[in-house]
Amino acid sequence: MSDYLWFEGIPFPAIGYGKEILQEACHKFVIRDEDTVMLTYPKSGTNWLVQMVCLIQTKGNPKWVQSVPVWDRSPWLETEVGYKTLINKEGPRLISSHLPFHLFPKSFFSSKAKVIYIIRNPRDILVSSYFFFYKTNLVKNPESLGTYFEWFLKGNVPYGSWFEHICAWLSMRERDNFLLLSYEDMKKDTKSTIMKICDFLGKKLEPDEMDMVVKHSSFEAMKENNMSNFSLIPEDVITNGLVLLRKGTTGDWKNHFTVAQAEVFDKVFQEKMAGFPTGLFPWE
Numbered sequence: 001m002s003d004y005l006w007f008e009g010i011p012f013p014a015i016g017y018g019k020e021i022l023q024e025a026c027h028k029f030v031i032r033d034e035d036t037v038m039l040t041y042p043k044s045g046t047n048w049l050v051q052m053v054c055l056i057q058t059k060g061n062p063k064w065v066q067s068v069p070v071w072d073r074s075p076w077l078e079t080e081v082g083y084k085t086l087i088n089k090e091g092p093r094l095i096s097s098h099l100p101f102h103l104f105p106k107s108f109f110s111s112k113a114k115v116i117y118i119i120r121n122p123r124d125i126l127v128s129s130y131f132f133f134y135k136t137n138l139v140k141n142p143e144s145l146g147t148y149f150e151w152f153l154k155g156n157v158p159y160g161s162w163f164e165h166i167c168a169w170l171s172m173r174e175r176d177n178f179l180l181l182s183y184e185d186m187k188k189d190t191k192s193t194i195m196k197i198c199d200f201l202g203k204k205l206e207p208d209e210m211d212m213v214v215k216h217s218s219f220e221a222m223k224e225n226n227m228s229n230f231s232l233i234p235e236d237v238i239t240n241g242l243v244l245l246r247k248g249t250t251g252d253w254k255n256h257f258t259v260a261q262a263e264v265f266d267k268v269f270q271e272k273m274a275g276f277p278t279g280l281f282p283w284e
């Protein structure tokens with residue numbers, strides 16, 4: 001059980017992260033025009049998106065996603081291993097990151113690099129991250145969902161407040177090099193989402209290639225695939241068996257929140273997200 005590593009006001013997991021690398025990643029890393037960044041608050045569907053983008057690149061051929069772990073295909077910028085991999089990588093890079101807006105490398109904002117940002121119902125994120133993190137050594141053990149619920153609303157969870165992450169990153173949503181997706185739409189109409197990603201990245205898929213992208217990025221295929229299901233994560237990070245591909249559904253929070261918790265969450269959501277147009281959040 002670990003406490004957080006605090007960096008510039010944000011709690012990071014204490015394993016796999018370090019202050020020096022965070023300093024380099026946030027303040028010195030140079031994003032290149034040809035990079036594509038998968039940016040999310042944790043548990044929003046990051047690994048699903050990476051799988052889709054990798055398969056789009058190979059036109060549906062699953063060889064790459066079945067032979068190289070997800071963290072090597074799209075290294076995690078702010079982690080110690082990911083940062084070291086990225087700085088030595090040639091050519092157009094796929095980069096994953098959960099960094100909040102104010103910590104993301106400033107070089108991005110004057111570049112033509114593309115960012116794909118996924119939003120997801122924060123209630124489902126809360127449940128997903130509770131079940132994910134309590135099996136790891138990455139965070140303090142919350143002991144119960146009720147405790148994790150309190151921490152989540154206070155932003156006392158890995159990468160800080162969901163509300164702050166979303167509010168800040170959504171300020172980019174009208175930019176040409178920023179694509180906003182939602183987990184809910186990815187579930188409801190996977191093909192349309194893949195088409196949006198293709199348009200954004202300037203790629204084109206034939207119908208049979210599209211079918212292969214859908215097939216090999218499906219929940220079932222990713223759950224079976226050791227390169228995408230996190231089964232290769234070392235034992236010292238996992239305490240109790242770690243499942244990335246847990247349920248893969250929308251609305252699971254309804255099975256876990258009490259009526260009182262649902263009411264509290266609604267109130268906080270309405271207060272904090274009041275400035276955004278209705279319709280931006282497909283789950284509301």
Ligand code: A3P
Pocket residue numbers: 040041042043044045046047048124127128129217218219220222244245246247248249252
């Ligand atoms: P659940 O815990 O609700 O099942 P991240 O990759 O950002 O850590 O997000 C993990 C969440 O995305 C998990 O949610 C996981 O099941 C879901 N997910 C991953 N791949 C998926 C897929 N192919 N289809 C649907 N959901 C997927």
